Amino acid sequence: MKVTLKRVNENFHFELKNERGHIVNVDARPDFGGNDMGPSPMELVLMGVAGCSGIDMISILKKQRQEISSFKADVEGVREEVGDAKPFKDIFVVFYLEGNIKENKALTAAQLSFEKYCSVAKTVEPTATIHYKVVLNGVELAKI
Structure with missing residues (x-):
């Protein structure tokens, strides 16, 4: 089992992809410096x-x-x-x-x-x- 992480912006927005190509966005809340573009x-x-x-x-x-x-x-x-x-x-x-x-x-x-x-x-x-x-x-x- 493997996932790959790619940074999307200059803050904490990441795109994670599994081996089957499914994508999940992860980010931090704005009060932590993120843009709230996905779950933490x-x-x-x-x-x-x-x-x-x-x-x-x-x-x-x-x-x-x-x-x-x-x-x-x-x-x-x-x-x-x-x-x-x-x-x-x-x-x-x-x-x-x-x-x-x-x-x-x-x-x-x-x-x-x-x-x-x-x-x-x-x-x-x-x-x-x-x-x-x-x-x-x-x-x-x-x-x-």
């Missing part, structure tokens, strides 16, 4: 957690023949200062699922994603605790 690298980490766990959950639920009509997730990170860096200390994920899905299957899919399958979660695990809850058809099932 730390926002990309949260997006990675959302995307990775989302792929896991949908894959698991499809294998269990659950009917998913809607799937969303909100991910929020809390950072703390460690020297000059500010890594994530806690990451909070809320999954919103709709459809003909059994409660235990939705909960198990989330649990398996974070405890076994999600490589992004495993990557941030040494520094951040991931907390999650599942909301199925408007009903909160679990808060972990």
Whole structure:
């Protein structure tokens, strides 16, 4: 797996491209000297957690023949200062699922994603605790 970074302007706007040609723009906020032309690298980490766990959950639920009509997730990170860096200390994920899905299957899919399958979660695990809850058809099932 490889990505290539190219500087786009005189500030912090970068274009990143993977080996398959997909492009993502990254930038810093204006208060940090950027032009806000894309998400920050730390926002990309949260997006990675959302995307990775989302792929896991949908894959698991499809294998269990659950009917998913809607799937969303909100991910929020809390950072703390460690020297000059500010890594994530806690990451909070809320999954919103709709459809003909059994409660235990939705909960198990989330649990398996974070405890076994999600490589992004495993990557941030040494520094951040991931907390999650599942909301199925408007009903909160679990808060972990």
